Amino acid sequence: MQQYKKSQYKLILVLVGLPARGKTHISYKLNRYLNWIGYKSEIFSIKGAQQNNTQLDQNIDYELEIDPTNQQFAEVRQQLSFTAAQELVSFLQSDGDIALYNGLTSTKLDRQKLKSLFKEKLKLEYQVFWIESICDDPQVILNNINESKLSRFKDQTIEQFMNYINVLAQNYESLENIENLSYIKLINIGKLVKVHMLEGYLCSKIVSFLLNLHANNRQIYLVRSCQTEYHQLDKIGGDPELSITGKQNSQQLGDYFIEELKGNKNITFFTSQMKRGIQTAEIVGDKLGIKALKTKNLDEIDYGICDGLTVKEIAAKYPKQIKERKANPLEFKYPRGESFLDVIHRVEPIIYEIERSREPVLIIAHVAVLKCLYAYYHCNQINEIPNIDIPINCVIKLVPIPYHCLESRVIIK
Amino acid sequence: MQGCNRSQKIAICTVGLPARGKTYISRKLNRYFNWLGYKSRVFINGNYRREICGTECNSLFFDPHNEEAQKARSDCAKMALQDLIQFLKNGGDVGILDGTNITKERRHQIENELKSSFNGIQTLWIESICNDSKVIQNNIRLTKINNPDYCNMNSEQATIDFLNRIKMYEQIYETITDDENLSYIKTMNVGADIIVHQVFGFLLSKIVSFIMNLHTYPRPIYLSRHGESQYNVDDRVGGDSDLSQLGEMYADKLADFFYQEFPTKEIKNDIIFLTSTMRRAVHTSDVVAQKLEIQPLQLKTLDEINVGICDGMTYTEIAQKFPNDFQERKINKLGYRYPRGESYLDLISRIEPVIFEIERSRQPVMIIAHQAILRCLYAYFHQNEIPEVPTLDIPLHCVIKLTPAAYFCDEKRVLINPQTGEISIKEEYVQEFVRSKSKQKSFIDL
Numbered sequence: 001m002q003q004y005k006k007s008q009y010k011l012i013l014v015l016v017g018l019p020a021r022g023k024t025h026i027s028y029k030l031n032r033y034l035n036w037i038g039y040k041s042e043i044f045s046i047k048g049a050q051q052n053n054t055q056l057d058q059n060i061d062y063e064l065e066i067d068p069t070n071q072q073f074a075e076v077r078q079q080l081s082f083t084a085a086q087e088l089v090s091f092l093q094s095d096g097d098i099a100l101y102n103g104l105t106s107t108k109l110d111r112q113k114l115k116s117l118f119k120e121k122l123k124l125e126y127q128v129f130w131i132e133s134i135c136d137d138p139q140v141i142l143n144n145i146n147e148s149k150l151s152r153f154k155d156q157t158i159e160q161f162m163n164y165i166n167v168l169a170q171n172y173e174s175l176e177n178i179e180n181l182s183y184i185k186l187i188n189i190g191k192l193v194k195v196h197m198l199e200g201y202l203c204s205k206i207v208s209f210l211l212n213l214h215a216n217n218r219q220i221y222l223v224r225s226c227q228t229e230y231h232q233l234d235k236i237g238g239d240p241e242l243s244i245t246g247k248q249n250s251q252q253l254g255d256y257f258i259e260e261l262k263g264n265k266n267i268t269f270f271t272s273q274m275k276r277g278i279q280t281a282e283i284v285g286d287k288l289g290i291k292a293l294k295t296k297n298l299d300e301i302d303y304g305i306c307d308g309l310t311v312k313e314i315a316a317k318y319p320k321q322i323k324e325r326k327a328n329p330l331e332f333k334y335p336r337g338e339s340f341l342d343v344i345h346r347v348e349p350i351i352y353e354i355e356r357s358r359e360p361v362l363i364i365a366h367v368a369v370l371k372c373l374y375a376y377y378h379c380n381q382i383n384e385i386p387n388i389d390i391p392i393n394c395v396i397k398l399v400p401i402p403y404h405c406l407e408s409r410v411i412i413k
Numbered sequence: 414m415q416g417c418n419r420s421q422k423i424a425i426c427t428v429g430l431p432a433r434g435k436t437y438i439s440r441k442l443n444r445y446f447n448w449l450g451y452k453s454r455v456f457i458n459g460n461y462r463r464e465i466c467g468t469e470c471n472s473l474f475f476d477p478h479n480e481e482a483q484k485a486r487s488d489c490a491k492m493a494l495q496d497l498i499q500f501l502k503n504g505g506d507v508g509i510l511d512g513t514n515i516t517k518e519r520r521h522q523i524e525n526e527l528k529s530s531f532n533g534i535q536t537l538w539i540e541s542i543c544n545d546s547k548v549i550q551n552n553i554r555l556t557k558i559n560n561p562d563y564c565n566m567n568s569e570q571a572t573i574d575f576l577n578r579i580k581m582y583e584q585i586y587e588t589i590t591d592d593e594n595l596s597y598i599k600t601m602n603v604g605a606d607i608i609v610h611q612v613f614g615f616l617l618s619k620i621v622s623f624i625m626n627l628h629t630y631p632r633p634i635y636l637s638r639h640g641e642s643q644y645n646v647d648d649r650v651g652g653d654s655d656l657s658q659l660g661e662m663y664a665d666k667l668a669d670f671f672y673q674e675f676p677t678k679e680i681k682n683d684i685i686f687l688t689s690t691m692r693r694a695v696h697t698s699d700v701v702a703q704k705l706e707i708q709p710l711q712l713k714t715l716d717e718i719n720v721g722i723c724d725g726m727t728y729t730e731i732a733q734k735f736p737n738d739f740q741e742r743k744i745n746k747l748g749y750r751y752p753r754g755e756s757y758l759d760l761i762s763r764i765e766p767v768i769f770e771i772e773r774s775r776q777p778v779m780i781i782a783h784q785a786i787l788r789c790l791y792a793y794f795h796q797n798e799i800p801e802v803p804t805l806d807i808p809l810h811c812v813i814k815l816t817p818a819a820y821f822c823d824e825k826r827v828l829i830n831p832q833t834g835e836i837s838i839k840e841e842y843v844q845e846f847v848r849s850k851s852k853q854k855s856f857i858d859l
Binding site: 177191192193194195196197198201204207208211212239296307336338342345353356 | 591604605606607608609610611612615618621622625626653713714753755759762763770773
């Protein structure tokens with residue numbers, strides 16, 4: 001997908017930071033975002049290298065194994081870090097676009113060695129951007145540990161883990177300008193951010209994205225606009241109004257959200273500028289006492305010349321297009337209309353809005369648009385998008401948590 | 414995205430020594446906000462001082478020990494702040510206070526005044542720091558020498574006096590520290606280093622991205638419509654028609670023009686070349702691309718305005734079939750939305766990412782697109798008022814070269830005869846200070 005220049009150069013994003021600073025969380029979110037907007041992106045970490053190496057004991061966490069005096073573990077860790085870097089190089093040498101590296105980077109020397117490795121092994125133009133996460137707020141660190149580390153630790157207590165981090169901290173060297181690296185430092189989850197030598201379209205985008213991240217686990221509700229007469233006639237597209245059933249269903253939707261949101265009026269509430277979206281949102285909004293923001297970005301996919309036709313009519317009139325769409329549903333563009341890739345691009349600002357919001361988010365929109373939004377949170381590959389099921393009269397509730405996204409669906413009847 | 418949370422007022426205050434680009438940043442931000450549909454205004458401390466204390470102020474006026482002058486300057490600054498507060502109270506969305514504000518005490522006073530005047534106002538402090546003497550000298554040369562303060566001095570005297578003025582400020586300069594508990598952005602040496610502290614919120618996040626990408630490289634932006642299309646000939650709107658014969662000739666001549674314009678390979682490889690996904694633009698771009706041996710990027714974002722149900726009709730047919738819409742559009746061309754289509758306001762919102770990209774670029778930009786789209790792009794860089802957008806003159810077979818500079822935008826129009834290749838050039842230099850529409854009553858209105 002060419003939204004902007006598929007960079008002439010490859011991009012390496014290197015994560016730096018003590019344990020429980022959210023490096024894995026950041027790399028996971030960034031990787032998801034970059035893949036969603038069309039780049040081939042992958043994470044290379046000590047953990048990943050360990051999982052690929054069947055000879056190693058998978059029960060030991062080499063990334064975090066606590067005993068700092070254990071020389072053997074330290075050696076294995078070094079080796080895994082090196083392996084991850086090599087795999088990264090192979091990935092970029094072939095068809096990878098962006099690689100995220102989560103290995104040994106805590107000292108100036110580590111970083112120097114990494115830079116040299118890239119210089120020596122990468123036979124094409126590349127850019128490296130360093131992302132450091134720093135935290136001195138003990139509450140935040142505790143939260144991070146609780147949310148993500150404890151599940152990986154069977155024997156250690158939080159206290160032991162904190163002690164371990166303190167030992168590591170003694171040798172930790174934060175990024176400095178003298179190292180001549182292009183970087184961003186995120187301090188206490190974005191309360192303070194420092195950027196040095198920012199260059200390039202992609203890095204700019206990544207910085208904007210990182211500025212919006214936070215650690216609040218808030219709910220995201222995705223709902224389709226309710227029934228219209230087009231549904232009854234099996235027509236696609238158009239800008240029809242809600243049918244009587246549709247209006248009733250919207251009322252029930254409103255009742256559901258009264259229960260669900262428990263009086264919270266600070267939610268982020270978006271809908272499209274299509275009549276069915278606006279009407280559904282008005283009925284729901286009236287019940288909740290809030291108004292939705294209407295944005296054209298959430299309008300349904302443009303069906304071009306097929307707009308307003310029934311499925312049968314399209315099959316009869318445009319068999320060639322039906323074939324094309326079956327062959328490549330993700331990239332297929334309705335003549336004079338849009339493809340899913342166009343919709344992803346159109347909907348990207350909404351993703352920023354959702355990420356930025358620390359309050360629950362409610363989005364009332366349409367099938368294709370919701371598929372793209374859903375895919376951002378749930379799919380590893382965008383070619384899954386056309387097959388996602390977004391039924392009508394169904395509230396999809398997503399709660400993104402570290403490394404994961406919880407989902408539940410409620411049918412409203 | 415337009416329309417996000419209009420209820421919250423925003424006040425932006427600059428901080429920094431003279432010649433650090435504060436006014437440049439203020440104006441750019443002001444432009445950006447007005448463009449997105451917010452009511453925004455800049456309040457320049459310096460202009461209040463000029464109005465009230467006169468322009469015959471040499472550097473001694475700025476001596477921090479000159480009590481009388483200090484009082485006068487302080488009063489002027491208070492007036493500027495009061496005007497900003499009034500503006501926000503009377504329907505303004507964003508007020509930008511352009512001043513040095515280099516002491517903790519001053520910042521504290523302003524922050525308190527703002528917070529106590531409004532419930533839930535968002536304040537943002539932007540400090541511009543620069544230690545590069547070359548950049549500072551350049552800033553002085555570009556913006557200060559023509560400053561009303563120095564109308565009676567030659568440029569050498571003016572520079573010396575101005576450098577003295579800066580020294581006065583340096584004596585009491587206190588950079589923003591975290592314990593002041595302000596939301597701030599510090600930009601150092603034109604963006605080489607940026608620090609963001611406690612900045613949250615939709616608009617404020619956008620400002621951070623915007624500032625991170627600001628620069629003062631005077632790079633050219635070339636805008637051209639596709640060559641004449643079949644629909645142009647038939648006088649129809651919309652559609653995805655191909656080039657007419659004349660249009661194809663234009664594509665050739667356009668390629669020749671750009672070939673002359675970008676002589677070396679280095680320059681060519683550096684160009685940002687954008688076009689839409691519509692046939693007429695793609696074909697025009699392909700001809701140019703072949704001659705220059707570079708690849709254009711086809712963006713749907715640059716597709717012509719969607720005319721919905723009127724697609725493929727002539728204006729006469731529209732007038733006959735949809736007389737009410739035809740009338741509506743005549744009255745409000747800016748906000749009128751074609752049924753199932755778009756309005757100019759939708760377009761402005763749609764092309765925002767492209768504008769952002771162009772702002773960011775330090776290389777020449779070349780865009781081959783469509784009339785309505787180019788009207789929007791042109792208006793942004795040329796600082797036209799939004800209501801003017803739908804009627805701007807962007808003719809066929811004409812390359813418009815814009816070179817935005819600190820406070821103005823150079824324009825050169827190259828009309829190319831598609832048949833003969835003959836070129837006629839029209840140059841226009843529009844200085845912001847002398848825009849004819851505002852009869853300058855006082856400095857404060859600038």
